[in-house]
Amino acid sequence: MIVNKLKIKNFRNFKEETIDLNNSLNIFIGDNGQGKTNLMESIYLSSIGRTFRLNSENELINFKENKSCIEISMVKNNYNIKIELFLEKGKRKQVLVNGIKLDKTAEMIGILNNVIFTPDDMKIIKGSPIERRKFVNIDISQIKPKYKYLLNRYKKIITERNIILKNYYTKAENKDIINIWNDYLINTGFEIILFRNDYINKLKKYSVDIYKDISGNKEKLDLSYCCNIGSLDNKDNDRIKKMFNEKISMNFKQEVLRGTTLYGPHKDDIIIKIDGKECKYFGSQGQQRSAILSLKLAEIEIIKEEIGEYPILLLDDVMSELDNKRKGYLINYIKGIQTVITTTDDYDLNVLTKNYNKNIFYIDKGKISNITN
Ligand SMILES: Nc1ncnc2c1ncn2[C@@H]1O[C@H](COP(=O)(O)OP(=O)(O)OP(=O)(O)O)[C@@H](O)[C@H]1O
Ligand SMILES: [Mg+2]
Known part of the structure; x- marks a missing residue:
């Protein structure tokens, strides 16, 4: 299962962003408070239909706007799938899969499979x-x-x-x-x-x-x-x-x-x-x-x-929490699994992923730029 494209509009601190994801490794670098976890949240939301944070749904929409949407283009079992999520303040969110509206958001679970790992998971x-x-x-x-x-x-x-x-x-x-x-x-x-x-x-x-x-x-x-x-x-x-x-x-x-x-x-x-x-x-x-x-x-x-395919792996800021041995183990493990990694410090990650096929993005105040060289 591969997510090719992510479009987000008025979600959290983003205005309008379109991101082409690599089918292997995608690294998002940014200082604190720039939108890294928000980006992860947009993918997670398209998978589970709920946020992993404690906020109410209205808070997912940019503070200055009334509506937000997320669009994911993915390939699963050789089928192209488009997931669209529409959020509007004070209204129930709507989910469309290949243009067809779902009766309940929960029906979307299992289409885009994800595994997320954040420092907060220690609570498990x-x-x-x-x-x-x-x-x-x-x-x-x-x-x-x-x-x-x-x-x-x-x-x-x-x-x-x-x-x-x-x-x-x-x-x-x-x-x-x-x-x-x-x-x-x-x-x-x-x-x-x-x-x-x-x-x-x-x-x-x-x-x-x-x-x-x-x-x-x-x-x-x-x-x-x-x-x-x-x-x-x-x-x-x-x-x-x-x-x-x-x-x-x-x-x-x-x-x-x-x-x-x-x-x-x-x-x-x-x-x-x-x-x-x-x-x-x-x-x-x-x-x-x-x-x-x-x-x-x-x-x-x-x-x-x-399901016969790997899920998308979301690693939000977990690298800094692991020692070098575990970082190495993890990076080695994810070969062949589409992964999104966010980090504030790219030094170690660049060394560890030297030979990986990857896209590198920079997030600054909700603006995302592809800086892969
Ligand atoms: N609905 C919203 N509208 C506008 N901005 C928002 C909204 N919800 C959250 N934010 C802002 O988004 C910013 C970025 O949050 P995010 O958690 O993604 O940062 P981060 O890059 O993951 O930072 P850290 O490295 O500290 O984890 C925060 O400053 C927060 O105030
Ligand atoms: Mg964060």
């Missing part, structure tokens, strides 16, 4: 389970269209079920209705669990070897799916459903008391260990960085395995 290691669930949710959604639908459905089920739990004793009919919602919860939750189990096993398969290489064969990474309803080891599908059922029945009083659903994949986590110790608590800064780098590179391989 250090942060709460929500961060790790978000990480796998976005990834699985990019390769399994059904998973997005299941997540949406599951969210609605939890909301409805919680309302019933909160009013369990005040409405007599709730005693019957709850059984229906228990079935919904278990059936949809079960499917999510299977997708996650499969994905985390794949993540493990790739990242363990990558980490081994990064650490020079000295340390061992381990990942495990901490499924909230219990361990899935050696259990067939019927046994997993039964286990979910038992959790719900055994803890039902507690759920009514608390007025909330206590068991299910909305409480899952992933445990990341290095040499048997949990990375979140015991890993050094460097080990945590290597772990996240291994996960990100594993993501790339899973997408390749699933």
Whole structure:
């Protein structure tokens, strides 16, 4: 999968820019606050339909304008695809794929596959389970269209079920209705669990070897799916459903008391260990960085395995965070993968990518110039 062209209009601090991307390496150099992350965000938005930042959608549009658009021209499985995203203040964004308007923005996920790596991703290691669930949710959604639908459905089920739990004793009919919602919860939750189990096993398969290489064969990474309803080891599908059922029945009083659903994949986590110790608590800064780098590179391989093509790799300002050995490893790894790198300091990068086919751009106050020589 290759993105050939990116056009942005009134997006963040950009006015109107058209960029021809190289199918291998694209380096964007600029000082702080010039628009490097904004540029990454425009590509990410065209892939996932949402920003990776905390801002509201109106803030994506240039402060002085009311409308913004992003246009991506790409080739996937030998097909030319054009993705257009229209943003307007106070209105819902619109997405067109090859000129056809999508009913929901979420439908665009999986067309332009991306893997993004930013310094902020350390939160996947250090942060709460929500961060790790978000990480796998976005990834699985990019390769399994059904998973997005299941997540949406599951969210609605939890909301409805919680309302019933909160009013369990005040409405007599709730005693019957709850059984229906228990079935919904278990059936949809079960499917999510299977997708996650499969994905985390794949993540493990790739990242363990990558980490081994990064650490020079000295340390061992381990990942495990901490499924909230219990361990899935050696259990067939019927046994997993039964286990979910038992959790719900055994803890039902507690759920009514608390007025909330206590068991299910909305409480899952992933445990990341290095040499048997949990990375979140015991890993050094460097080990945590290597772990996240291994996960990100594993993501790339899973997408390749699933869709037959590499995703576009977005590396926002991560070079400065890595030591020379890891920088070298990463640069070597991305050969053959279309990559966009942003950096404030191009010296190391120029040395490391000396023999690479690349485009180099300079970003200054939202103006992008191609300075490839
Ligand atoms: N809607 C908007 N309209 C105009 N400018 C905006 C908008 N949203 C953000 N900006 C500005 O865009 C600028 C560039 O932000 P960006 O995060 O892309 O910088 P950067 O080049 O990645 O910097 P750093 O190296 O510090 O990460 C910021 O100064 C910010 O104020
Ligand atoms: Mg930035």
